[in-house]
Amino acid sequence: xxxxxxxxxxxxxxxxAACLGKAKEATGIESTYWYIGFIVCLSISMFLLLKVxxxxxxGTAYAVWTGIGAVGTVLVGILIFKEPxxxxxxxxxxxxxxxxxxxxxxxx
Numbered sequence: 742x743x744x745x746x747x748x749x750x751x752x753x754x755x756x757x758a759a760c761l762g763k764a765k766e767a768t769g770i771e772s773t774y775w776y777i778g779f780i781v782c783l784s785i786s787m788f789l790l791l792k793v794x795x796x797x798x799x800g801t802a803y804a805v806w807t808g809i810g811a812v813g814t815v816l817v818g819i820l821i822f823k824e825p826x827x828x829x830x831x832x833x834x835x836x837x838x839x840x841x842x843x844x845x846x847x848x849x
Contacts, residue, residue, distance in 0.1 A: 750790045751813065752813065753785045754807075754809065754810030754814075755810055756778070790806050
């Protein structure tokens with residue numbers, strides 16, 4: 742169950758980064774809504790990370806959380822914000838994914 746909560750926490754990390762990107766593009770009250778979404782997603786992500794670190798090793802949990810956030814944010818950048826999807830960028834994203842899976846496999 743802790744691993745599922747950690748994945749959800751990582752997805753909320755992606756969401757709060759996406760909210761920041763959308764807030765940057767928005768104006769007026771719409772920008773405020775995106776910033777509120779950022780605060781809500783950040784709070785949920787941090788709460789879930791805090792909860793799972795009570796059972797999982799902090800080093801592993803934090804690395805997986807940031808890895809999910811990094812991979813997800815790059816993918817959101819490519820798919821939503823039209824950032825470039827170069828070979829090297831995708832290559833290093835794949836190495837992050839392999840590392841996240843490796844940490845899960847070797848953790849107790």
